[in-house]
Amino acid sequence: MDELRVVPTADGTSTLYSERFNATYHSVNGALTESMHVFIKSGFEAVLHDKKALEVLEVGMGTCLNAALTAWDAPKFGVKVHYTGIELLPPTLEVLNSTGYQTVLEPECAELWVKIVAAPAGHPVPVSPWFTALKLYVDFISWIPNQRYDLIYFDAFAPDDQPEMWNLESFRKLFDALGPNGALVTYSAKGMVKRNLRCAGFSVERLQGPPAKRHMVRAWKTPDH
Numbered sequence: 407m408d409e410l411r412v413v414p415t416a417d418g419t420s421t422l423y424s425e426r427f428n429a430t431y432h433s434v435n436g437a438l439t440e441s442m443h444v445f446i447k448s449g450f451e452a453v454l455h456d457k458k459a460l461e462v463l464e465v466g467m468g469t470c471l472n473a474a475l476t477a478w479d480a481p482k483f484g485v486k487v488h489y490t491g492i493e494l495l496p497p498t499l500e501v502l503n504s505t506g507y508q509t510v511l512e513p514e515c516a517e518l519w520v521k522i523v524a525a526p527a528g529h530p531v532p533v534s535p536w537f538t539a540l541k542l543y544v545d546f547i548s549w550i551p552n553q554r555y556d557l558i559y560f561d562a563f564a565p566d567d568q569p570e571m572w573n574l575e576s577f578r579k580l581f582d583a584l585g586p587n588g589a590l591v592t593y594s595a596k597g598m599v600k601r602n603l604r605c606a607g608f609s610v611e612r613l614q615g616p617p618a619k620r621h622m623v624r625a626w627k628t629p630d631h
């Protein structure tokens with residue numbers, strides 16, 4: 407099992423540090439702040455428009471923080487979310503509980519997080535009237551999507567730590583898995599990432615990043631594809 411430990415971040419929420427990848431699961435400048443900025447505000451809330459239902463895929467589900475924030479946001483917009491989270495090395499319940507998310511998050515969000523964390527993998531689990539979680543404990547590299555998604559949270563470890571996750575082949579697979587007008591959001595705006603996304607067919611937008619990070623990326627599957 408991967409060696410994981412809890413580390414504090416600047417906004418008072420913690421994250422995990424992986425010895426195996428020598429990397430943290432979130433920015434040390436604020437775990438919750440980063441998740442809210444990159445995935446919820448620049449991803450979820452940007453693709454909603456008038457949709458009543460949304461298929462969301464997360465690559466690298468880790469602590470389930472992005473999933474809980476999405477489940478918490480969904481009823482505010484009246485949108486039902488089917489959430490698929492891919493994770494190769496799911497942290498144990500003990501490690502997840504040691505993040506303190508069950509007490510540090512807003513109570514409603516914390517309650518959703520506890521339910522998502524406890525949900526068994528392999529089949530869809532209704533977590534609330536607005537949110538169903540399908541946790542898949544698989545390797546993204548060999549995983550073959552069997553449905554279309556409206557939104558992808560791409561939250562692998564950084565390109566320098568895991569280049570195989572960010573290569574052209576990976577982004578082609580995700581491009582094909584997106585429906586028309588679907589979007590992928592990620593925290594890395596590295597040149598190689600943007601190039602591979604463009605090569606895979608995405609229209610790439612560079613957006614303001616979370617604290618201490620200049621940029622992030624939102625990439626669209628525009629209708630002419």
Ligand SMILES: C[S@@+](CC[C@H](N)C(=O)[O-])C[C@H]1O[C@@H](n2cnc3c(N)ncnc32)[C@H](O)[C@@H]1O
Pocket residue numbers: 430431432441465466467468469470471472492493494495496544545546547561562563564568
């Ligand atoms: C940056 S962390 C993700 C943080 C997570 N989204 C969260 O909110 O806690 C990257 C995650 O990707 C997972 N991962 C790494 N390689 C993977 C692979 N080949 N397939 C699926 N997941 C992978 C790691 O185990 C880790 O949980």
